[in-house]
Amino acid sequence: MTTKKESPQAQAKPVTAPDIRERKNGEKICCMTAYDYPSALLADRAGMDVILVGDSLAMVVLGHRDTLSVTVDDMVHHTRAASRGVTRALLVGDMPFMSFCTVDRALRTAHRLMGQGHAKAVKLEGGAAVAPQIKALTDAGIPVMAHVGLTPQHIAKFGGFKAQGKSADAARALIEDAQAVEEAGAFSVVLEAIPVEVSSLITEAVSIPTIGIGAGNVTDGQVLVQHDVLGLFDRFTPKFVRRYAELGQASEQAMAKYVMDVRRGLFPADKNTFFMPDDQVDQVRKIKVKKKK
Numbered sequence: 001m002t003t004k005k006e007s008p009q010a011q012a013k014p015v016t017a018p019d020i021r022e023r024k025n026g027e028k029i030c031c032m033t034a035y036d037y038p039s040a041l042l043a044d045r046a047g048m049d050v051i052l053v054g055d056s057l058a059m060v061v062l063g064h065r066d067t068l069s070v071t072v073d074d075m076v077h078h079t080r081a082a083s084r085g086v087t088r089a090l091l092v093g094d095m096p097f098m099s100f101c102t103v104d105r106a107l108r109t110a111h112r113l114m115g116q117g118h119a120k121a122v123k124l125e126g127g128a129a130v131a132p133q134i135k136a137l138t139d140a141g142i143p144v145m146a147h148v149g150l151t152p153q154h155i156a157k158f159g160g161f162k163a164q165g166k167s168a169d170a171a172r173a174l175i176e177d178a179q180a181v182e183e184a185g186a187f188s189v190v191l192e193a194i195p196v197e198v199s200s201l202i203t204e205a206v207s208i209p210t211i212g213i214g215a216g217n218v219t220d221g222q223v224l225v226q227h228d229v230l231g232l233f234d235r236f237t238p239k240f241v242r243r244y245a246e247l248g249q250a251s252e253q254a255m256a257k258y259v260m261d262v263r264r265g266l267f268p269a270d271k272n273t274f275f276m277p278d279d280q281v282d283q284v285r286k287i288k289v290k291k292k293k
């Protein structure tokens with residue numbers, strides 16, 4: 001393993017939820033998911049403002065078909081691991097499916113994500129319907145990032161991972177949802193997979209920052225799933241993803257080369273091998289080894 005010098009970002013002042021709130025119409029907010037120590041460390045060093053331990057964990061790390069089966073225990077475990085890699089970015093823990101269906105459950109889940117997972121804020125999916133939960137959390141001192149549009153926890157209702165807000169009525173409902181979460185106290189709102197026209201209207205209609213994923217280039221910030229960006233998840237790639245690397249292919253090739261080297265006796269080489277000091281070699285050769293029958 002190589003050791004690397006800390007980046008300037010790692011020495012900078014930690015980003016807080018109020019800092020993000022103040023970035024409305026300011027410098028674009030850069031957000032990416034991470035799920036463990038190395039992925040959070042790299043995202044933090046790269047200069048992310050927000051690192052989200054998303055429930056996309058279910059799909060890109062745990063191999064589930066959707067996000068519905070990830071548990072609060074899973075989220076706490078991974079948020080805690082990610083927290084060890086974060087120095088500057090705001091660490092946000094995602095509340096999994098049904099873990100905030102009542103105010104009481106929302107408070108318990110957020111307590112665990114912050115108390116045991118060391119998140120500095122939580123995210124939950126939904127608009128006006130979850131406004132009471134957002135209000136209770138913010139009243140309890142817990143910063144909340146909201147999430148409207150294509151909310152993957154509702155794919156059963158949507159009939160799949162489908163873009164939302166494509167009609168005027170649906171657009172109106174989304175604007176109302178975004179205003180409701182702001183009113184309830186959210187410090188920012190994720191807009192997922194909606195037409196850019198709707199995203200633009202929402203960004204104008206609320207005074208909290210909008211963070212887009214498949215919502216065009218009009219939001220106050222952007223978020224992507226790290227495994228999509230790095231080419232580590234290839235089951236499907238949504239239209240809104242830009243791949244910046246093909247680490248999945250590179251990793252597979254590296255491991256295949258290791259397999260070949262081991263099979264051909266090319267690994268380990270002398271430089272990977274420990275040798276005895278010269279004065280011990282003669283003595284060790286005299287050791288008689290009895291073969292076990």
Ligand code: KIV
Nearest residue numbers: 033054055056190223
């Ligand atoms: O779980 C997740 O990764 C998310 C982002 C895509 C916003 O909710």
